[in-house]
Amino acid sequence: MSTADAIVDTTEALIQDRGYFGFSFADIAERVGIKKASIYYYFPAKAALGRAVIVRYRERMRAISDQLELSGSIDHWQALDRYVSPILEMGRNPSTACLCGVLGGEYTALPDEMKQEIAAFFQEHLTWVEDLLVVGKAAGSFQFNGEPRAMARLIFSAIEGSLLIKRTSGDIEFVDDVLGQIKLLLGAV
Amino acid sequence: MSTADAIVDTTEALIQDRGYFGFSFADIAERVGIKKASIYYYFPAKAALGRAVIVRYRERMRAISDQLELSGSIDHWQALDRYVSPILEMGRNPSTACLCGVLGGEYTALPDEMKQEIAAFFQEHLTWVEDLLVVGKAAGSFQFNGEPRAMARLIFSAIEGSLLIKRTSGDIEFVDDVLGQIKLLLGAV
DNA sequence: GTCTATAGGAAGATAGAC
DNA sequence: GTCTATCTTCCTATAGAC
Numbered sequence: 001m002s003t004a005d006a007i008v009d010t011t012e013a014l015i016q017d018r019g020y021f022g023f024s025f026a027d028i029a030e031r032v033g034i035k036k037a038s039i040y041y042y043f044p045a046k047a048a049l050g051r052a053v054i055v056r057y058r059e060r061m062r063a064i065s066d067q068l069e070l071s072g073s074i075d076h077w078q079a080l081d082r083y084v085s086p087i088l089e090m091g092r093n094p095s096t097a098c099l100c101g102v103l104g105g106e107y108t109a110l111p112d113e114m115k116q117e118i119a120a121f122f123q124e125h126l127t128w129v130e131d132l133l134v135v136g137k138a139a140g141s142f143q144f145n146g147e148p149r150a151m152a153r154l155i156f157s158a159i160e161g162s163l164l165i166k167r168t169s170g171d172i173e174f175v176d177d178v179l180g181q182i183k184l185l186l187g188a189v
Numbered sequence: 190m191s192t193a194d195a196i197v198d199t200t201e202a203l204i205q206d207r208g209y210f211g212f213s214f215a216d217i218a219e220r221v222g223i224k225k226a227s228i229y230y231y232f233p234a235k236a237a238l239g240r241a242v243i244v245r246y247r248e249r250m251r252a253i254s255d256q257l258e259l260s261g262s263i264d265h266w267q268a269l270d271r272y273v274s275p276i277l278e279m280g281r282n283p284s285t286a287c288l289c290g291v292l293g294g295e296y297t298a299l300p301d302e303m304k305q306e307i308a309a310f311f312q313e314h315l316t317w318v319e320d321l322l323v324v325g326k327a328a329g330s331f332q333f334n335g336e337p338r339a340m341a342r343l344i345f346s347a348i349e350g351s352l353l354i355k356r357t358s359g360d361i362e363f364v365d366d367v368l369g370q371i372k373l374l375l376g377a378v
Numbered sequence: 379g380t381c382t383a384t385a386g387g388a389a390g391a392t393a394g395a396c
Numbered sequence: 397g398t399c400t401a402t403c404t405t406c407c408t409a410t411a412g413a414c
Contacts, residue, residue, distance in 0.1 A: 003379080018298035021210035024407060037410085038380050046408065095297055104353035105294035108284055109207035119357040126354075150370040153354075154347050157367050161350030162342065164293035165315075168308040178346050181339040185374055192397080213389060226392085227398050235390065381414075389406065396399075 004042045006032045012053045016097055019106050020050055020114070047111035054117040057099045058124070061086070065128045076136035080186075083132070084179050087159055091166060091175025101160040126156050133186075142186040155182055193231045195221045201242045205286055208295050209239055209303070236300035243306040246288045247313070250275070254317045265325035269375075272321070273368050276348055280355060280364025290349040315345050322375075331375040344371055 001009075010031045014023040025036045025046070043049040064086060068079040090096045100121045107115060130152035136142040144151055158178050166174035190198075199220045203212040214225045214235065232238035253275060257268045279285045289310045296304060319341035325331040333340055347367050355363035 019208055019210060019295040021208060022295050022298040025409090026406080034379095035381060036408090037382080040409070041379060044409095097294065101350070101353060102294035104357065105286065105291035106208040106211050107353075107356050109211040115357070122354050122357050126358075144374070145376075146370050146373045150366040150373075153351065153363060153366045154370040154374075157350035157354055158343050158347035159350065160354060161290070161346035161348065164290065164296075164353075165311050165342075165346055165349060167296050168293065168304070168311050169315075174342060177339040177342045181335050181343040184335045184339075185333070185343075187334075214391090215388075223397095224399060225390090226400080229391070230397060233391095379414105381412100383411085383413100385408105385410075387407080387409105390404090392403075393401085394399100395401100396397105 003032070003034065003038070007039055007042055007049070008053055008056060011049055012057065012099060015050070015053060016099055016102055017095065019102055020110060021106060047113055050111065051113045051117055054099065054103070054114060054121065058117060058121050061121070062124065065125075068132075070131055070135050076132065076139060076141035077183075079132060080136075080183070083128075084159070087163070088175065088179060090163055091179075092172060094170075094172065095167060097163045097167060098160055101164055104160070122156075126152055129156050136186075144186055158182065192221070192223065192227070196228055196231055196238070197242055197245060200238055201246065201288060204239070204242060205288055205291055206284065208291055209299060210295060236302055239300065240302045240306055243288065243292070243303060243310065247306060247310050250310070251313065254314075257321075259320055259324050265321065265328060265330035266372075268321060269325075269372070272317075273348070276352070277364065277368060279352055280368075281361060283359075283361065284356060286352045286356060287349055290353055293349070311345075315341055318345050325375075333375055347371065 007028060010028050011023075014027055014031075017023075025039050028039060029036045039049070043052065065083055068074070068082055070079070087098075090098065100118050103110065103114065103118050104122075107118065110118070130148050133142060133144075133148040133151055133155075137144070137148060159175075162175045162178040196217060199217050200212075203216055203220075206212075214228055217228060218225045228238070232241065254272060257263070257271055259268070276287075279287065289307050292299065292303065292307050293311075296307065299307070319337050322331060322333075322337040322340055322344075326333070326337060348364075351364045351367040
């Protein structure tokens with residue numbers, strides 16, 4: 001693995017653990033096995049590194065939902081399952097949260113270039129879930145009261161919230177419970 | 190208002206804005222109109238101040254749910270409305286999030302004395318919502334599929350998540366939408 | 379590409395005057 | 397109670413050798 005990748009990997013883990021203001025270049029250097037100054041060869045400033053981490057995270061998550069083409073005849077339940085599979089995986093790791101959920105807490109104080117990426121991440125996912133709900137409801141796969149947009153906001157908020165709260169609960173099934181309940185609520189009028 | 194109260198008020202606002210690692214004693218001093226050193230007369234360390242802020246927040250929130258005695262004959266919908274009223278209020282302020290939701294992002298790196306209070310806050314609220322769902326469902330006020338515990342986890346996760354995401358969305362009705370959808374899901378089988 | 383060295387400032391915290 | 401002054405450590409970032 002390239003040094004640049006190692007730096008981004010390590011930074012992503014550090015942000016998920018401690019937030020953007022909770023780690024320093026010294027933490028990265030120690031874990032990667034390089035010196036602080038070497039990081040500046042790849043990233044001109046902490047904010048640029050922070051942005052790069054979010055951009056890569058966004059792309060990785062988008063790759064999953066992009067595979068799930070919502071037009072045509074698809075299994076909406078399977079699409080939902082595949083969409084939430086990385087979330088379930090994060091949920092089962094006791095210390096991992098969603099990168100953007102963590103950064104949402106520090107949002108107001110973050111550099112603008114990071115804010116933009118975070119807002120775009122949330123917007124993208126809210127829209128994707130809403131679109132899935134629209135086609136799934138129209139096809140009769142999902143049944144729920146209320147508007148798809150409000151339901152999407154509820155579902156995605158619950159995902160983000162559960163990934164934060166689960167770290168404090170010590171219950172490995174916390175996120176599973178929330179995702180299971182979401183599915184239950186999509187299956188009954 | 191006493192100086193101690195002004196310090197705690199200011200710190201609470203700073204944490205909600207930037208997280209625990211995103212502000213310094215210099216920020217507090219500037220806003221309160223005192224010098225950094227004066228803060229140490231009231232709080233021996235940043236961690237102690239951080240803990241004091243959470244303790245007060247916890248008590249303030251508990252005062253609301255404590256009023257809503259769940260035993261006996263009560264209006265469960267009214268109890269829910271009163272419980273979420275401070276959340277709605279935070280939701281309508283574009284920059285305010287839940288104190289503990291913000292701190293959940295930095296959880297792993299926080300001092301132990303703060304971690305304990307945050308975990309207790311979440312536990313307390315999850316239990317309260319679950320208790321409300323249990324009695325409300327038994328009385329026929331609420332209808333929903335699944336276990337009250339899973340439903341409480343979904344609801345409270347959604348509340349915390351929505352208060353973080355709404356700051357990035359620019360939509361003043363984001364939290365309203367989520368709370369409205371929750372109520373809709375409690376009213377239909 | 380990675381290093382040593384260091385600038386320049388801000389952090390949390392303490393001592394002691396008033 | 398609040399201040400000035402200061403300590404020590406850490407921070408982000410840069411310059412320049414190898």
